């Protein structure tokens with residue numbers, strides 16, 4: 332079994348691949364797609380095959396999927412990029428990768444997506460059966476491009492597609508938790524962010540990749556304890572500005588997702604049920 336992983340130089344991918352490699356059974360191999368050959372070296376040292384190319388280049392996609400049994404598409408472009416690039420990478424290239432995989436006889440395709448596809452809250456935990464309503468100014472084309480990629484990939488005939496919707500991912504030296512202050516300082520005190528540690532995102536992705544009989548299924552991944560804007564300040568050692576307490580949370584259920592499905596169907600249990608458990612374990 333050969334598994335192709337994209338986006339391995341990013342925050343999620345670089346922590347997922349070593350875990351995928353560590354859990355490999357005899358005969359299983361991993362291939363990574365990177366844009367810059369030198370950034371593939373650490374993966375080659377861990378025993379992965381390396382293909383160099385851009386996801387938007389169909390020739391690179393052909394090389395990347397040749398002989399592959401499963402794909403985990405982690406790659407995305409969303410950190411401060413123009414909308415055109417978000418569409419080109421997150422939807423168009425993801426769907427082209429799905430088509431290339433389909434043509435190459437790939438058996439399984441895990442699409443890494445985001446809880447932002449739900450858009451507005453529904454006054455309760457969001458479940459995978461809720462329709463997606465991506466939008467809003469904060470994230471530009473990112474949520475919509477990911478939602479369309481999900482939809483188009485799931486519609487591909489004959490390809491076993493599974494979708495993983497991630498929360499705000501943190502841990503293991505990822506600067507993301509500190510970066511959350513960018514928004515948290517403008518939030519209401521009680522406004523919440525749903526979290527997931529890298530170890531648990533990897534756990535969820537591995538379960539989704541390896542489980543039989545779940546073609547077409549979507550799974551939320553998250554921990555058990557969304558944190559408030561006040562907690563984000565405290566976790567980052569920043570004094571809580573008084574204005575936070577004067578604001579009202581515009582949508583208390585925004586991107587707060589249920590993990591009931593992945594628990595029940597795939598046996599997922601977060602290693603770090605809260606950011607505090609991760610802090611206690613020295614895993615921030």
Ligand SMILES: NC(=O)c1ccc[n+]([C@@H]2O[C@H](COP(=O)([O-])OP(=O)(O)OC[C@H]3O[C@@H](n4cnc5c(N)ncnc54)[C@H](OP(=O)(O)O)[C@@H]3O)[C@@H](O)[C@H]2O)c1
Nearest residue numbers: 338339340341342343366385386405406407445497499500
């Ligand atoms: N981090 C989170 O909190 C979070 C939350 C929800 C969902 N997600 C999802 O998780 C996935 C990974 O996120 P991340 O935080 O790891 O993102 P990231 O740190 O920005 O990494 C993005 C990865 O995608 C690669 N990539 C971007 N454009 C590419 C292209 N044209 N061709 C080939 N590779 C390309 C990047 O390669 P380079 O290094 O060459 O740029 C990098 O490896 C994404 O699908 C994202 O939507 C993440």
